[in-house]
Amino acid sequence: MPAILTEPRRSVFAVIDQHCHAERRQRFLDLLGDAAAVIPAAPLVTHHADCEWPFRQNSDFWYLTGFDEPDAVALLLPHRPDGERYVLFVQPREPGAEVWTGRRWGVEGAMEHFGADLAHPLEDLAELLPHYLEGAEGIAFRVGHHSKVEPLVLQAWGTQLDRQPRTGAAALALVAPCPLLHRLRLEKTPQELERLREACRISAEAHELARQAAQPGMGERQIQALIEQHFLAAGARGPAYGSIVAGGDNACVLHYIANSAQLRDGDLLLIDAGCSLSDYYNGDITRTFPVNGRFSGEQRDLYDLVLEAQIAAVAAVAPGGTAEQVHDTALRVMVEGLLDLGLLSGDADGVIEQGAYRHLFMHRTGHWLGLDVHDVGAYRLGDHPVNLAPGMVLTVEPGLYVSDRLPVPDGQPAIDDRWKGIGIRIEDDVAVRDCQEVACGHEVLTAAALKATADMER
Numbered sequence: 001m002p003a004i005l006t007e008p009r010r011s012v013f014a015v016i017d018q019h020c021h022a023e024r025r026q027r028f029l030d031l032l033g034d035a036a037a038v039i040p041a042a043p044l045v046t047h048h049a050d051c052e053w054p055f056r057q058n059s060d061f062w063y064l065t066g067f068d069e070p071d072a073v074a075l076l077l078p079h080r081p082d083g084e085r086y087v088l089f090v091q092p093r094e095p096g097a098e099v100w101t102g103r104r105w106g107v108e109g110a111m112e113h114f115g116a117d118l119a120h121p122l123e124d125l126a127e128l129l130p131h132y133l134e135g136a137e138g139i140a141f142r143v144g145h146h147s148k149v150e151p152l153v154l155q156a157w158g159t160q161l162d163r164q165p166r167t168g169a170a171a172l173a174l175v176a177p178c179p180l181l182h183r184l185r186l187e188k189t190p191q192e193l194e195r196l197r198e199a200c201r202i203s204a205e206a207h208e209l210a211r212q213a214a215q216p217g218m219g220e221r222q223i224q225a226l227i228e229q230h231f232l233a234a235g236a237r238g239p240a241y242g243s244i245v246a247g248g249d250n251a252c253v254l255h256y257i258a259n260s261a262q263l264r265d266g267d268l269l270l271i272d273a274g275c276s277l278s279d280y281y282n283g284d285i286t287r288t289f290p291v292n293g294r295f296s297g298e299q300r301d302l303y304d305l306v307l308e309a310q311i312a313a314v315a316a317v318a319p320g321g322t323a324e325q326v327h328d329t330a331l332r333v334m335v336e337g338l339l340d341l342g343l344l345s346g347d348a349d350g351v352i353e354q355g356a357y358r359h360l361f362m363h364r365t366g367h368w369l370g371l372d373v374h375d376v377g378a379y380r381l382g383d384h385p386v387n388l389a390p391g392m393v394l395t396v397e398p399g400l401y402v403s404d405r406l407p408v409p410d411g412q413p414a415i416d417d418r419w420k421g422i423g424i425r426i427e428d429d430v431a432v433r434d435c436q437e438v439a440c441g442h443e444v445l446t447a448a449a450l451k452a453t454a455d456m457e458r
C-alpha cells in the first residue's frame with residue numbers, strides 16, 4: 001500500500017525549464033514562416049460572486065512561455081530581427097494589487113526569467129500591437145476564444161489593410177496557429193514524457209489507496225477526498241478534471257461528478273481520477289472494482305471482458321498504428337464478448353457496422369493526453385487517420401455501461417435486470433515508443449495502478 005505522504009516529493013518541482021520553452025518557441029517560429037503569432041494567456045474566471053477559480057493557464061501559452069500569470073499575451077514574430085522575435089505583454093508590478101493576489105514577475109521579470117526579448121505592460125498592447133505586426137505576411141491568431149485580445153488583432157490588421165495602398169504592405173491572411181502548434185504539442189519530448197510518468201505515478205498511487213480503503217457504507221465523496229488528498233500531498237496542483245467516484249449505477253453516467261451517494265455492498269465502484277502537476281502535465285486513470293471485495297458472477301463476466309478489450313487495445317498502440325485501430329481493436333473484443341454473453345445478438349461485423357452496441361459502449365476508446373487532459377492534436381487529416389509516432393500519448397479506456405437510460409436498438413435483446421447497474425471502465429495512459437527502445441512499441445505510464453481481476457478482489 002502506498003504510504004500516506006507527509007511532504008511533497010522533490011520530483012514535483014522538477015519543472016520543465018526555460019531552455020525547453022525556448023526550444024519550443026524556436027520550433028514554432030520555424031513553422032510560422034513569415035506569419036506573426038499572437039498567443040493570449042488565460043484570464044481569471046469567476047466562480048461565484050467575485051470569487052475566482054484557482055488560476056489555470058492556457059496550455060498553448062504555457063507550452064511556449066512557462067509563464068503562469070493571467071492577462072498576458074505572447075507575440076512570436078519571425079519577421080522581426082534577432083532579439084525582437086519574442087515579446088511578452090504582462091501585468092506590471094503593482095504592490096497594491098500584489099498584496100491581494102500575489103507577486104507578479106512584471107515587465108523586468110518577463111525578460112530576466114522568461115527569456116522575452118522585449119516586454120511591456122499589458123495596457124500598452126493596443127498601442128504597440130500594430131507596430132509589432134507590421135511587415136508580417138500573415139497573422140496567426142485563434143479567433144473566437146479571446147474576447148479582449150481579438151478586437152485588438154482585428155483592428156491592427158484592419159488598419160494595415162486600410163493603409164496598404166500607400167504603405168505597399170499588409171498581412172494577407174489571418175491564419176490559425178493551432179495546426180502548427182498542436183502538431184508540436186502532440187509529440188512529447190523525453191522531458192515531457194518524464195512529467196507525464198510522474199503525473200501517472202501519483203495518480204496510480206491514489207487509485208491504489210482508494211481501492212484499499214473502499215468499504216460498503218462509505219460516501220463516494222470520502223473516496224474522492226482520499227484521492228485528492230494524495231494528489232495534493234504529493235505536490236500536484238490537484239485533480240486534472242472533476243474526479244468521478246461512481247458507485248453502482250452512477251458509473252453508467254459517464255461524467256458523474258456529484259460523488260454524493262453512499263457505497264453499497266454488492267455494487268462496483270468506478271473511479272476516474274488523475275492529478276495535474278505544477279507544470280500542468282496530467283494523469284487520467286479509471287479503475288473499477290467491487291466495493292465489498294468480491295465480484296458477482298455478472299460483474300466478473302463484464303469486468304473480464306472490458307479487461308480483455310483494454311489489454312488488446314493497449315497492445316495495438318505502436319508506431320505506424322492509429323487511434324482508430326486502437327478503438328476498433330477494443331470494439332471487436334467487446335462486441336464478440338457481448339454476443340457470447342447474450343447481451344447482443346447477430347454477427348459481430350453486422351453489429352459493429354450498424355452501431356448496435358452503442359447502448360452499452362457509447363464512447364471512443366481514448367484521446368490524446370498531455371498539458372490538456374483531452375489534449376490537442378489531430379486524429380485525422382482529411383481522409384487519413386494520423387499515424388501513431390514515438391512521443392504521442394493516448395488513453396486507452398474502453399467501458400461497458402449497462403442501464404436502461406438508452407433504448408435497446410431494434411433487433412437486440414432486452415437486458416435482463418441482473419446485468420443492470422453495472423458500469424465498468426478501465427483506463428490507462430500509454431506512450432507510443434520507438435520499437436528500437438521498447439520492443440512492443442509502447443509504454444503503459446499508469447502500470448502502477450493494478451487492473452488484473454484477481455487484484456481487484458480481497
Ligand code: GLY
Binds near residue numbers: 241273284373
Ligand atoms: N477523465 C476524462 C476522460 O477519461 O476522458
Ligand code: MN
Binds near residue numbers: 284367395397427
Ligand atoms: Mn480519458
Ligand code: MN
Binds near residue numbers: 273
Ligand atoms: Mn478518465
